[in-house]
Amino acid sequence: MTISVAMTVNGKAVSGKVEARTLLVQFLREHLGMTGTHVGCDTSQCGACVVHVDGKSVKSCTILAVQAEGSKVTTIEGLAASPDKLHPMQEAFRENHALQCGFCTPGMVMSAIDMVKRHNYQLDEATVRRELEGNLCRCTGYHNIVKAILAAAPAMKSAGV
Amino acid sequence: MTAATGIGARVLRTEDKRFLTGTGRYVDDLPLARATYAYFLRSPHAHAKIKSIDVSAAAKLPGVVNIFTGKDLVDAKVGGLICGWVVKDKHGQPHKSPAHPVMAVDTVRYVGDTVAMVVANTYDEAKDAAEAIKVDYDVKTANIDLAKALDKGAPEVHPEAPGNLVYDWEIGVKADVDAAFAKAAHVTKLDLINNRLIPNAMEPRAAAADYDKGTGNYTLWSTSQNPHVLRLILSAFVLGIPEHKLRVVAPDVGGGFGSKIFCYADETMVCWAASRVGRPIKWTAERSESFQTDCHGRDHVTHAELALDKDGKFLALKVETIANMGAYLSTFSTAVPTYLYATLLAGQYTTPLIYANVKAALTHTAPVDAYRGAGRPEATFVIESIVSKAAAEMKIDAAELRRKNFIPSTAFPYQTPVALQYDSGNYPPIIDEAMKIADYKGFEARRAEAKSRGKLRGIGFSSYIEACGLAPSQVIGQLGGGVGQWESAQIKFNPTGNVQVMTGSHSHGQSHETTFAQIIHSKLGVPMEQIEIVHGDTATTPFGMGTYGSRSLAVGGSAIIKATEKIIAKGKKVAAHLMEASVADVEFENGVFKVTGTDKNVPLAQVVFAAYVPHNYPLADTEPGMDENAFYDPANFVYPAGTQICELEIDPETGTTEIVAFTAIDDFGNIINPMIVEGQVHGGIVQGVGQALMEGAVYDKSTGQLISGSYMDYTMPRADNFPSFKLGYKHTPCPHNPLGVKGCGEAGAIASPAAVMNAIHNALAPIGVKHVEMPATPLNVWQSIKGAQRQAAK
Numbered sequence: 040m041t042i043s044v045a046m047t048v049n050g051k052a053v054s055g056k057v058e059a060r061t062l063l064v065q066f067l068r069e070h071l072g073m074t075g076t077h078v079g080c081d082t083s084q085c086g087a088c089v090v091h092v093d094g095k096s097v098k099s100c101t102i103l104a105v106q107a108e109g110s111k112v113t114t115i116e117g118l119a120a121s122p123d124k125l126h127p128m129q130e131a132f133r134e135n136h137a138l139q140c141g142f143c144t145p146g147m148v149m150s151a152i153d154m155v156k157r158h159n160y161q162l163d164e165a166t167v168r169r170e171l172e173g174n175l176c177r178c179t180g181y182h183n184i185v186k187a188i189l190a191a192a193p194a195m196k197s198a199g200v
Numbered sequence: 201m202t203a204a205t206g207i208g209a210r211v212l213r214t215e216d217k218r219f220l221t222g223t224g225r226y227v228d229d230l231p232l233a234r235a236t237y238a239y240f241l242r243s244p245h246a247h248a249k250i251k252s253i254d255v256s257a258a259a260k261l262p263g264v265v266n267i268f269t270g271k272d273l274v275d276a277k278v279g280g281l282i283c284g285w286v287v288k289d290k291h292g293q294p295h296k297s298p299a300h301p302v303m304a305v306d307t308v309r310y311v312g313d314t315v316a317m318v319v320a321n322t323y324d325e326a327k328d329a330a331e332a333i334k335v336d337y338d339v340k341t342a343n344i345d346l347a348k349a350l351d352k353g354a355p356e357v358h359p360e361a362p363g364n365l366v367y368d369w370e371i372g373v374k375a376d377v378d379a380a381f382a383k384a385a386h387v388t389k390l391d392l393i394n395n396r397l398i399p400n401a402m403e404p405r406a407a408a409a410d411y412d413k414g415t416g417n418y419t420l421w422s423t424s425q426n427p428h429v430l431r432l433i434l435s436a437f438v439l440g441i442p443e444h445k446l447r448v449v450a451p452d453v454g455g456g457f458g459s460k461i462f463c464y465a466d467e468t469m470v471c472w473a474a475s476r477v478g479r480p481i482k483w484t485a486e487r488s489e490s491f492q493t494d495c496h497g498r499d500h501v502t503h504a505e506l507a508l509d510k511d512g513k514f515l516a517l518k519v520e521t522i523a524n525m526g527a528y529l530s531t532f533s534t535a536v537p538t539y540l541y542a543t544l545l546a547g548q549y550t551t552p553l554i555y556a557n558v559k560a561a562l563t564h565t566a567p568v569d570a571y572r573g574a575g576r577p578e579a580t581f582v583i584e585s586i587v588s589k590a591a592a593e594m595k596i597d598a599a600e601l602r603r604k605n606f607i608p609s610t611a612f613p614y615q616t617p618v619a620l621q622y623d624s625g626n627y628p629p630i631i632d633e634a635m636k637i638a639d640y641k642g643f644e645a646r647r648a649e650a651k652s653r654g655k656l657r658g659i660g661f662s663s664y665i666e667a668c669g670l671a672p673s674q675v676i677g678q679l680g681g682g683v684g685q686w687e688s689a690q691i692k693f694n695p696t697g698n699v700q701v702m703t704g705s706h707s708h709g710q711s712h713e714t715t716f717a718q719i720i721h722s723k724l725g726v727p728m729e730q731i732e733i734v735h736g737d738t739a740t741t742p743f744g745m746g747t748y749g750s751r752s753l754a755v756g757g758s759a760i761i762k763a764t765e766k767i768i769a770k771g772k773k774v775a776a777h778l779m780e781a782s783v784a785d786v787e788f789e790n791g792v793f794k795v796t797g798t799d800k801n802v803p804l805a806q807v808v809f810a811a812y813v814p815h816n817y818p819l820a821d822t823e824p825g826m827d828e829n830a831f832y833d834p835a836n837f838v839y840p841a842g843t844q845i846c847e848l849e850i851d852p853e854t855g856t857t858e859i860v861a862f863t864a865i866d867d868f869g870n871i872i873n874p875m876i877v878e879g880q881v882h883g884g885i886v887q888g889v890g891q892a893l894m895e896g897a898v899y900d901k902s903t904g905q906l907i908s909g910s911y912m913d914y915t916m917p918r919a920d921n922f923p924s925f926k927l928g929y930k931h932t933p934c935p936h937n938p939l940g941v942k943g944c945g946e947a948g949a950i951a952s953p954a955a956v957m958n959a960i961h962n963a964l965a966p967i968g969v970k971h972v973e974m975p976a977t978p979l980n981v982w983q984s985i986k987g988a989q990r991q992a993a994k
Contacts, residue, residue, distance in 0.1 A: 060324070074229035075222015077454075079402045080487035084911035087402060115222035122221075129220040133212055136875045139883065140709030141219025142226065142403040142454025164924070171919035175911070177402050177455050178709045180882030180948075181919035 046110050048073070049117025057104045063097075064088045066104035067114060075115040075145050079175070086174030089146035089153075090114045096153035098146075098173070115145035118152075127198050128152050131191035132184075139178035150174050151188045152195070160196040162189060206722035207939075210875040213714045214728070215707070224452040227406035227421045228484040235408070236265050238473070238483035239326035240466055241316040241333055242492060243308035246342035246564040246904020247355060250306050250335060253316060258332035263325030266477050267333070268317045268469065270305040278302060278472060281463055282437045283529035286680040287367050287538050287560075294680075295367040295560070298358030300528040302438065302465045302472075308337070309357055309527035310566050311899075311906050312492030314465045319477050342564035342904035346524045347501045349561040357527055357562035364562040366525050366534065371542045371618055372555035380516035380553050384507035388590035394578045395974045396499035396524065396897040397890075398491055398914060399571050401708075403454020405494060406484040407467035409474035417445050420471040424450040425460045425706050426746020429683065431738050433463040433531070439472055446471075450736040453708035457887070458570040459494045460708065461748050462531040466493070491909045496897050497571020499524035500537065500578050506586045512596050514605050516553040517545060519582055523560050523568075530569035534560065539679050540575030540667075540749075546616035547583040548627045548663050548841060549605040554617045564904045570748065572887055573666070573950040580664040584954035588661065592965060598661050598958070599631055599640065602843075606631075606663075620667055622839045624932045630865045631663060631843040637926050638845040638863040646847075655849040657860075658963025662844045662955035668943040669754030669838035670745075686833035687751070688742040689759035691720070691767055693826040695812035697805035698730035701763075704744010705756035706736050710945060711876045712752060718872055719757055719939070723764040725791020725804060742829060750943025753872065754838045754934065761938040762830035770826065774807045777818040838934050838942040842866035844885070846955035850963050855982025857893055857960065863926045864951070869934040869942035877944045878927055884948020885925060890917040891949075892956035896975045915977075968992055 045054035048071065055070040067073045067090070076099055079087035088099045091113040118126040125133070128148050138144040154170045155162065167188045168181070176184060205211050218224045255267045281300040288294055303314045316333055320326035343355040349364050357364055381387060401423075408421040418441055424430045427448040435443040453460060470481050485493070501522045507515040523537035542556035573580075591601040607614050609626040616622065635641075643659050650657035670676065673684040688704040701720055705712055717731040734740055744756070768788050775793030776783040779800045786793050794801040810817055811826040847861040864881055871877050894915035898907045908914040933940030953974060960976050961969070968988040972981060 058324070068229075072231065073222070074225075077226070077403070078228075078484075079404065079454075080911050082487065082910045082912050084916075085402065085487070115220075119221055125217075125220060132220055133216045136213065136879050138216060138219055139711065139879055140402065140455040141215070141224050141452065142401075144219050145222050148220065165920075168920040168922070175402060175916050175918070177400055177457070177887070177916075178883045179879055180884070180886035180917075180925070181922060182882040182925055183879060185919060185924070 042105055044104050044108050046107050046112055048112045049114060059105065061104045062100050063102050063104050063107050064099035067099060073114055073116055077142055077145055079142065084175065085143070086150060087143050087146040089149040089174070091149060091153065096150050115148060118148070127194035127200060128191040131187040131194060135183045135187035135190060137179060137183040137187035143174065143176045147174050147176065147184060151191065154188065155192045155195050160192045162192045164189065205718065205728050207718055207872050209718065209873065211714055211718055211873055213711055214717060215711065215713045226403055226452045226454055227408055227423050230408055230421055232408060232410065232480040232482060235480045235482050236319045236321060236477055237323040237326050238470055238481050239318045239323065239330050240314050241318065241330040242489065243304065243311060243313040243315050245308055245337055245339050246311050246344065247340040248308050248337035249340065250304060250308060251338055252336045254334040255316065258318065258329040261325065261329045261332055263321035264329045265319045265321065266473065268473060269315070270301055270303040273302055274305055279438045279440070281465065281468070281528070282433060282531070283534055284531050284682040285535040287369055287534040288680060289367040290370045295534055296361035296365065297529065298360040302468050310564050311904055312566055313527065317469050317473060319473060319481055344563055344565060344899050344901045344904045346499060346522060346561060346563060349563050350522065350559060357564060361562055366529065366560035366562060368559050369538050370555065370557045372553070374555045377516045377518050377553045377555040381505065381507045381518065384515050385510035386508045386594055388506045388586055388593055390504045390586045390589055392502050392582070392585060393973050394498045394500040394502065394581055395891060397497045397571055397895050398897045399457045399459035399494055399497060400916060401455030401457055401459055404485040404487055404490045405460065405464065407470040408480060408482040409471045410480040411475040417447065418471060418474060419447045419449065420467065421449045421451060422467045423453050423460050424448065425453070425456040425708060425748055427706065427736055427738050428704060428743045429746055430463055434468060434471060438463065438468055447739045450706055456708045457572040458497065458574055458748060462495055462569055488910055491914065492566060492906055495530045495567050495569035496526065497568065498578060499568050502582055504582050504586050506590050508590055508594065512594055512601050512604050514549055514551040517551050519545060519556040521556070521558045523558055524565065525560050525562055526565045526567035527562065528567050530567035533567060533569040535681065536570050536575045537578070541579050543618045543620050544576050544579035544665065544667060545583060545618055547580065548607060548665050550607050552617060565899050572884065573946040574749065576666045576946065577888065577950045577953060580662065580950050581954050584662045584664070585957060588958040588961065599635060602631060602661065602663050603628060621836065623836050624935050625839060625841050625867060626930065626932050627663065627841060630841065630867060630930045633928055633930060634843040634845050634863050634865040637928060638847065638861060640845070650849050656852055656963040656967065657849045658959040659845065659847045660955045660958025660962055662951040662958065664947065664951035665839060665841045666946060666950050667837040667839055668750035668946060669834060670749040670751050671834060671837045673833050683745065684833070685745055686831050687755040687759045688744040688829070688831050689756065689763045690742050690829045691763040693808040695809055697808050699726050700732045700734050701760065702734045702741040703756050703760065704742055704746065705752040706747045708747070710747060710752055715753065715872045715876055716757065716760060719760050720764065723761065724767065750945040753939065753941050754937055754943055755832060755834055757939050757941060758834065758937045759830050759832035762832050763828050766828035766830060767826065770822065770828065771804060771807045773818055773822045774810055775802050778802050778807065778810060778816065835936040838869065838937065840866060840868050840942040840944065840947050842947060842951060844951045844955040846959040848956070848959045848963065850960070850981060852985050855978035855985065857976060857981060859889065859922060861923060861926070864948065865928045865930060866944070866947055867930050867932055867942065868944045869931060870940040871929065872941065880944045881927055881948045882925055884946060885952045886917045886922060888949040888952025889922070889956055892953040892974050892976060894975050894977060
């Protein structure tokens with residue numbers, strides 16, 4: 040049995056027919072072909088699948104596609120204003136070598152943006168490290184991810200995003 | 201070339217943009233029209249006979265396209281998976297080599313062993329159908345506990361390996377070592393366990409395959425660190441598909457750490473079944489499958505003894521190790537605890553006599569193979585643990601004892617007693633720098649201050665050496681390795697002047713698309729944006745050995761240098777013709793050919809154009825085109841070395857350890873991009889600290905169930921487990937490769953477990969704790985503290 044689902048993804052209205060068990064991440068990857076959001080585990084620990092649903096960071100493997108009905112979803116593909124203008128968080132990740140294999144990166148970036156906003160652009164190292172609890176990276180040792188997020192917070196504030 | 205983008209510059213990465221915008225292309229991302237999806241039924245038992253497999257109900261379920269079992273492979277005469285390194289035991293006999301069927305035929309030997317493959321229209325349908333397969337198992341007793349795996353009467357894993365012994369191997373002369381021990385003023389003894397780890401690259405392993413009926417060509421997309429080697433193994437040994445009819449593509453790969461070197465059952469099945477199914481097949485491991493079926497790492501039980509004279513000079517080292525191979529011998533498993541382990545036991549020291557005995561054991565657990573460092577972390581952990589223990593016993597400062605025994609800088613090249621000849625190094629300035637940055641002098645004051653807060657503070661050293669950049673092919677061959685260990689490069693200029701560089705190395709986080717481009721930019725003067733580094737596809741790159749053992753820059757980078765030399769040599773001939781000069785008078789600098797002592801010059805781009813449009817060209821003795829291949833076989837391994845210092849605090853009430861400072865000073869030879877190198881060190885340190893403090897693959901000793909089989913049970917290092925790291929470098933260039941580089945990918949993980957554990961022992965020694973095993977979890981530390989307190993109360 041399939042269920043119709045409709046939502047807004049990166050500003051575009053999308054719809055599809057899914058099984059009741061279809062996860063949001065499966066809907067994004069398999070139905071919409073938006074493969075920027077990754078799946079790194081099956082227990083909602085790794086955070087590679089983090090997207091924003093109605094402005095909040097959500098592990099897209101923990102909610103069903105039908106639960107996102109009518110929501111506004113933002114994925115890693117929807118962050119950059121244009122191909123040449125990255126979001127300040129993306130830019131900070133690049134400037135600070137905060138990614139290596141790139142697999143955890145989409146989730147890291149999405150979590151980090153939410154973190155900066157929740158803390159009103161005011162972060163310190165201990166807070167960033169604690170708040171990254173839900174995102175695993177096996178390459179970078181987190182060192183440069185922490186640096187990138189600390190650098191992005193003021194950049195996001197001045198860019199007004 | 202500009203200083204901002206050439207060799208040595210902190211160039212931002214070319215590959216970042218696609219990864220940051222969600223446009224990377226990993227195997228699971230590939231759109232394959234008409235794809236089917238595979239799900240593998242895995243054994244729930246560690247050891248069982250398969251009495252029967254009934255797929256009839258499953259085959260009738262919606263969407264099921266095909267179901268394969270081990271019997272289908274036997275009928276199709278598919279070969280088994282191979283171990284590519286023959287280790288000869290101490291009697292000169294090759295190791296026991298039990299069969300490794302791609303899917304189990306009549307016996308399952310670990311939880312996760314592959315039993316059946318279901319192919320269906322969707323992944324969920326395949327998974328649903330797998331649940332309907334009825335397997336009748338006759339469950340047998342499993343051999344799980346490594347320390348007892350070789351005991352008489354232990355359950356046998358394979359009849360081809362009686363007593364579960366794969367080999368009993370040794371290096372060094374035991375009698376000489378024993379004689380040195382007899383004269384020693386002090387002997388330090390140590391029993392330790394090098395805990396089993398699960399690599400956990402963030403991208404789970406995945407495979408997809410397509411078969412073209414018209415041409416008979418197979419394409420296999422795989423999360424591989426070495427697509428050419430995978431193709432070679434599948435063609436020559438397992439599937440028999442002629443090498444030229446199989447293309448293996450490893451596109452963007454989300455981390456490897458060794459676990460994606462090997463040829464696995466699932467990717468083999470996906471490839472084999474593609475022609476039977478007649479549609480493309482996709483498979484991606486769920487994380488729980490990764491835990492069960494990725495090759496695990498480490499897993500040693502070791503007894504070591506160090507003999508010292510009265511002044512603390514090392515006289516001899518004796519090491520006995522049992523190494524776990526798991527249930528089957530994975531691709532390079534046999535080499536890891538021998539040639540990549542015992543040959544490193546000299547460390548940075550002049551220990552004149554070393555004897556090591558390694559027994560490799562089969563158990564009913566997942567196969568064990570190379571994992572970041574592969575043998576060298578195990579060796580470093582033995583040496584650096586026993587050296588610090590000896591220092592504590594003899595009441596000599598841990599740094600002082602190391603310094604007293606360092607190989608002097610004047611002694612290079614230095615022949616160790618365990619086969620390797622170190623090419624270069626200068627160890628004392630490294631430890632000096634590390635101690636300065638870590639403020640070693642101020643440690644006792646910090647310890648006292650911590651004590652006033654009820655915390656136990658400790659400091660620990662680890663001075664590592666590694667042999668990497670594998671390596672001279674002839675040496676590898678003499679040691680039993682089944683492949684060459686050179687690397688390839690092709691530099692192909694296009695008529696418009698931009699260039700594609702095909703490398704046999706593979707980048708899965710190592711940043712080759714940037715660093716290799718920096719080399720080309722520096723040597724040929726081509727702007728960075730006009731250079732494309734191409735890797736990971738057997739159809740477009742020359743045969744190459746791939747990326748592991750910190751070899752890509754030292755070997756693959758050297759191949760690129762050789763290819764640039766050929767480009768320059770050919771370019772000089774063309775330039776000489778264009779400038780009407782003698783070839784001997786032409787020099788090349790910053791992308792321009794010049795006639796020495798004149799202002800005549802012609803840029804490389806113009807030479808390239810002339811080579812493709814050879815209207816005015818020395819055709820009599822020079823072929824058109826600007827496309828050169830090179831293969832580089834190194835003269836020796838490279839020998840990165842360094843010292844790490846870990847400082848930590850333990851809360852004795854909870855057993856919790858907090859790392860408060862971590863310093864790493866490394867000698868990686870010349871550095872192409874310091875930003876990239878720092879990233880490699882950061883990641884390595886965290887993996888090593890993960891081993892020391894939290895990670896551990898745990899099997900239930902009676903049932904063989906993998907207890908640590910998910911991220912809820914296997915503790916991964918997280919951001920808040922660490923402070924920011926302090927790094928530094930002391931360079932001694934490698935004397936035998938053209939870039940003067942050593943490897944940096946594994947160093948962090950090789951050194952850090954010993955630094956952490958030495959710090960823990962240093963912190964706990966004042967309260968009488970003698971030994972803590974890895975992982976030093978809060979429970980483990982707390983129990984050690986309580987044990988010491990009970991002992992003191994007696």
